[in-house]
Amino acid sequence: MEHADFNQGLLEFLNQSPTPWHAVATMKAKLDEAGFQALDEREDWSLAANSGYYVIRNGSSLVAFRTGTGDPAAQGVRMVGAHTDSPCLKVKPNPVLRRKGYFQLGVEVYGGALLNPWFDRDLSLAGRVTLQEASGQVRDVLVNFRRPVAFIPSLAIHLDREANSNRSVNPQTDLPPVLMQAPEGDATRFEDLLERQVTEETGVCPRRILGYELSLYDTQKAGFVGLHGEFIASARMDNLLSCYIGLQSLIHTSGEQPALLVCNDHEEVGSMSAEGAQGPFLSAVLDRWLGAARGRALARSMMISADNAHGVHPNYLDRHDENHGPILNRGPVIKVNHNQRYATNSRSAALYRLISDELGLPHQTFVVRSDMACGSTIGPLTAANLGVTTLDIGVPQFGMHSIRELIGAEDGHTLFRVLVEFLQRPVVL
Template identity: 70%
Template sequence: MAHVDFNRNLLFFLLKSPTPWHAVAQMTRMLDDAGFQPLDERDVWQLESGRGYYVVRNGSSLVAFRTGKENPVERGIRMVGAHSDSPCLKVKPNPELRRKGYFQVGVEVYGGVLLNPWFDRDLSLAGRVTAIDDNGDVQDLLIDFRKAIGFIPSLAIHLDREANNSRTVNAQTDLPPVLMQVPEGDDTSFNELLLQQIHKEHPDAGIARVLGYELSFYDAQPPAFVGLNEEFLASARLDNLLSCFVGLRALIDNDGAEPALFVCNDHEEVGSLSAEGAQGPFLSSVLDRWCGLENRARAITRSMMISADNAHGIHPNYMDRHDENHGPIINQGPVIKVNHNQRYATNSRSAALYRYLSDELGLPHQTFVVRSDMGCGSTIGPITAGVLGVTTLDIGVPQWGMHSIRELAGTRDSFILYQVMKAFMQQASVN
């Protein structure tokens, strides 16, 4: 598979994944097409050697694995982890705002959003709705308006002459998107608008009333190749759906001989402490049911986790924000992320295996260390390492505009990471 075809498939995945629920739905379709079998956590599992399985929790987190042809206790498990969520604006439970004939909705900031780029963008809305049908049964449904329905207008510079010097964003008052104009006395509820959309997308579901929702605004502009030579790809949610796609494809496309696993957790952007987050019990529960409790502990000592989450590529306009010896360049390879204060879980052993595999394939790699006078972000890597006790590597492709409404990465890096991850999942010994 050439990197151009790989990236076209990546852009399609990003287009169809405006929320974690949609991303997991896309991943389950990919797994179904590859012959993986779905598992239900409520059932007894009967796992067979040499097969592929997956399990979904909350509709927004997923664990998929190949049992391999060898005993995972003796061979260890080759694990890759990523996260399905991205910083965004989420609709509040009672969101209706009516001002001067404009219908707006209140939003809550989810995660560490870079807020200024959200102004003056065409916004759409998607997510999960919980509703009751005509038979009195509760259903969860995914909706996606798939068109621009909202807008957050900037205040004109004529009304704020200091806008280019000192404008700040108040998340409560400045961010409610405008959805439409309404006449005087209008009492349209947001739930009524959702019900109309449900009937449009799910006409046979028989939905009578909306009970709740988890909805996110997103950039309606589709993902695209950019640059004179199309060496970049631009999209919302590259952090971290790019890593989800790369990790899942590596699992699907490897030869299946060795025990291998891919986990995609929700809620990384807000700390990972949830039933389906990396700090929760989801992955441990799956491993216990696969290996058995005591055998899981034995398997972990022979296993390794690659935590894949995008890295900060050096910005040509802000080069001083990087350590001078650790400024990753876009399209010059994935970035091994190192922090001795354990914001990243990389150690010399896990980094060495990645470098070995990458070098054997003739592929480039880079290293990132944050400036010593700046704080460092984190990933699911240290959390998963702490929960499982597994040797872990933190890595990611370099990108610009992290946590913006539209981010940018290189077209070569994602395919390079895929090739090394695929080799990792086929490696006879990982620890």
Template identity: 60%
Template sequence: MSDVNQFNANLCAFLDASPTPFHAVEVMRLRLETAGFIALNERAEWCVEPGKSYYVIRNNSSIVAFHCGTENLQECGWRMVGAHTDSPNLKVKPTPELLRHGYVQLGVEVYGGALLNPWFDRDLGLAGRVNYENASGDLCSALINIDRPVGVIPSLAIHLDREANSGRSINPQRDLPVVLMQSEEGVNFRALLKEQLAQQGIDDVNTVLDYELSFYDCQAAAIMGWNGDFIASARLDNLLSCFIGLEALLAADTTQHTVLVCNDHEEVGSQSAVGAQGPMLESVLRRVAGEEVVWQRAIANSMMISADNAHGIHPNFSDKHDGNHGPLLNSGPVIKNNVNQRYATNSETSSLFRRLCANCGVAVQSFVVRSDMACGSTIGPITASAIGVKTLDIGVPTFAMHSIRELAGSRDSFDLHTVLRNYFELESVLDSDNH
């Protein structure tokens, strides 16, 4: 198996094992533990040592992993890569049970800017975190992943909606409750969760208190296309970047100070204790730096690469792109630019990335949104403004972003991994003569 094929096989396995941010962070934690990374508890004293590697988890949905390098931190700074663990989805409401015409349904909320039409007529699994009180009265939590089709949102037949192909709109409150089963009496959803926990070997549950659960598409990630040109999966935005960053960090040596941060809640604005607009990354880096002057000098010598998927030019909708900025799948990572700082790229950080790509023999592309369209954003500008670090926004070109199933090129992820691995090992990320 070639390096690219092996990389993609591992990527598909990661995507399938990570239906929620909680599961993604758990998979990353296990990888880091196997590689010798040491867990740090934010409630305890830290003693980090040069040449060793560590990680910090908050809320079980955000993670910061780093090599504590052997070079002088305040002279070399950190080489950072950022991504996010969350994706648009349908989350189960706190009191979700609906019984209508003999069908048990669960009410859902739309998390993030989901493309809703593709959610209809899919085999839906259910996963997330359940909090409960055990038989001893302790508060506990556990992850569940019901990775079989337990729900569906059936479309209305076209015979009953003749405008379905020309003018259909979706009302999330009315149209998205998920069909779970048939019953004349209804069910208690928390009782179903208690049964699921028992099937997982957790048989001391007294009361299910609350949960954060999401429906997801059961269809596995796949390499597809006549020549295997594409990878199709749920949650490519942005677990693809989490995986690429993780693999690059694990492959890099421990000479330089390198950091991978994967935040939750990007899809809803990042304003949380574990989002990029929260204090997690800064808190971790300040504790590693120790003294204030070390922190200030280290940040001035640091750089962040925010990795989040880019919009590939769709052959059926090419007019949605600026004519000179239509990224192609399998043609290299994309530098994302926006003069209004929706992306944090500037000419200095993009120039360094272009040189990195050239040194690795990897093509590079640019994206600028049409001047008459609004631009999305990433954790890049948020992180840059929060800690004052020079930042670049890049990503792998993708189709159908925010759909239940997205599409990317099967060669782009490995190419970006190669570039990020080399970035992590740079002796200097900035030209000191310019400061």
């Protein structure tokens, strides 16, 4: 897959995936196109050699795998992990606020979001709606308003003279977005707006809305930035970028070696869910695929957990260890933390460096400052749950957890090339 095609596909994927449910639906379509077969956890599975399959749980997490041409117990499984969720603002169950003729929504902060960048943006709504059809059947549908329908206006500096030196954000009182003006006595329900959107998008006329999980998102499209187009800016780069890289790597691998991609939901809030990395999803799939050979297969396996890394910010150089400041467009970042916030060890890092060096591709290393707390990923959770050798790696970026993030236009394709080779190479550790 050429560099230009890779990046164009990335932009399309980011724009099509405003929520984890949309991201998984987009990945499903790509897997279907590549000849992978859907599996249902409620049914029996009959797996064939040299074939591709995928399983979806909750509509927001996905495991896709190639069975390979040989015995997984003898070859091991090459695995790549990422997560589908990103910090955002989610609509509350009873969200409607009416103030001075304005129709607003109460929102809850999901994950560790940078809140200030959410102000003064053209926002839309997307997510999953559970409804009852006229026939009485209950079903889920995806909705995406696409157009700007909401706005969180800043308070003018004339009314807050300390705004540039001392402004904090109260999530309860400062973040409810304005959706429209509603005259006194207006009885519009949020569910009424959802019903109209569902009918417009799907043709389904709901008898009633039973529930929803909806997020606000920035309508500005992903795109190239920089005088020479050397950067890519987008929402949800953390961690849809890694989902896209992992998906394309699995699709483009030879298929001879057993290989797997897992994209979990709920990483940004601790991964403790039925479909999160602390849940049983991946383990259940491996049990059904590998059966009694699971223990021997995993002993020969390796996981690469791909989640973006902190690029050294030129305005805040002191926030990095002086010897471990990753630069955008200088290669993916091997993430190390000896307190096991990252799962990398010398052996897993060595394999990545070996492959990357053989391909003539750059790589970097990140260690957090010793006087700062370190973030984490699905890497340690998966390593602990499966007992598998794991590497944490990621593309360096700016603005992590902001409504708009920035990466180098070279680094995603670099990681893709290494992961393709990793997924089709026997692991020798």
